[in-house]
Amino acid sequence: MVYYRSMATAETAAAAGASELDRVFGALSDPTRRRIVSxxxxGEATLTELAEPFDLTMPGLSKHVSVLExxxxxxxxxxxxxxxxRLIPERxxxxxxxxxxxxxFWNQRLDGLQNYLEGEDQ
Amino acid sequence: MVYYRSMATAETAAAAGASELDRVFGALSDPTRRRIVSxxxxGEATLTELAEPFDLTMPGLSKHVSVLExxxxxxxxxxxxxxxxRLIPERxxxxxxxxxxxxxFWNQRLDGLQNYLEGEDQ
DNA sequence: GGTTTAGTAAACCATATGGTATACTATCGA
DNA sequence: TCGATAGTATACCATATGGTTTACTAAACC
Known part of the structure; x- marks a missing residue:
């Protein structure tokens, strides 16, 4: 079941230099944007619905949504x-x-260490 | 069908300064820092070992590690x-x-929508 | 003791970010 | 057609960020 396609935003954003993960993590580093994602x-919402719980001007909210986009x-x-x-969960x-x-990786390494300490590794 | 309510969740806790999640996501938004985490x-490493693969001065590397810290x-x-x-995986x-x-939440909602469309929900 | 090695501290720079106010476009409703 | 509504565009501001260079401290080695 395909809910969306094409993703024109991904191309424009890629031209800007920062990688995909840079932008995703960067977008999530702001509490306002995390609340928007929450x-x-x-479910879907309009910008005015999104703006409602925030003490923010419309241009401010609009910019946050653009970052997420x-x-x-x-x-x-x-x-x-x-x-x-609406949310795109893939990214x-x-x-x-x-x-x-x-x-x-880290936990695997710790398991290996523990096995070693328990003598099960020798 | 109500898709959401209120969402005053963890945001009240993040009243002062940058919250924990702000800093974690912010730290991961830089490709150099993600490589350091990788x-x-x-396994453990010293700062000079960490610096080796990067075209970065020591103060620069040191600042990145401080951000992760x-x-x-x-x-x-x-x-x-x-x-x-060393890595602290908890955060x-x-x-x-x-x-x-x-x-x-999002996938749950989509499942509900699909059930509705298939008539299993009525 | 003197020099190298490992890293921090401080000052500085360019750019990015989060926010604002103001002006504008486009659509809806009367 | 006229005014209100929904949002964007632009310009601007203060601060944060990623990077540098130049000092500096502390341990190690000869």
Whole structure:
């Protein structure tokens, strides 16, 4: 089941120099943007709906959403004069996998160390 | 069907300064620091060992490691005139869990939508 | 003791970031 | 058509960031 395609934002963002993971982690490093992601994880929303819980001007909110869009975390489209947003989980999952890979290596190494200390490795 | 409610979750805890997740995600948003984490996921290293693959001055490398340290991702200690670093996986796993929570909510919602479309929900 | 090695501290620079205000475009409703 | 609504564009500001160079401290080696 395909929920979206094409991702025009990924191309424009790639031209800007920073890598995909740079932008994803960078986007998540701001608490306002994490709250936006949290909100969107529960369903689509317009920009004004997103702005509501924040003490932020519309241009400010709009810029945050653009950062999420450039990171490929959020897809935005137009309905009348409103802009709707929804989450794109794939990029988030790539970031997730990167972290898991690192911690897996580390834990594997610790397991090896423990085996060694227990003499099971010799 | 209600897709979300309120979301005053962990944000109240992050009242002052940069929160833990801010620093963890911010630390991972730089490619040099991700390479350092990758290196450390395979085992401890001194700062000079860490610096070796990079085209970076020592002060530059040292500052990157400090960022990882402030984020709680890396522990640093002294042996003679060397500084050793090792990974602290716990903070990384917290970041991991945050992402998983968001994508889980989203996928859950999509499952609900699919059930609805297949008529299993009525 | 003197020199090299490992790293930190401080000052500095260019650019990025998060925020604002103001002006603008486009759509909806009366 | 006219005004309100939804959002973008642009310009601007203060601070943060990634990087440098130049000192400096502390341990190791001869």
């Amino acid at each position: 909100r969107l994880s529960h 450039d990171a490929g975390i959020v897809h935005k489209w137009r309905v009348g004069r409103s802009r709707y947003c 988030l999952q790539e970031a997730d996998e990167w972290i898991q890979t690192q911690t897996a | 290196r450390l996921s395979h 402030d984020a709680g991702i890396v522990h640093k200690w002294r042996v003679g005139r060397s500084r050793y670093c 990384l796993q917290e970041a991991d869990e945050w992402i998983q929570t968001q994508t889980a």
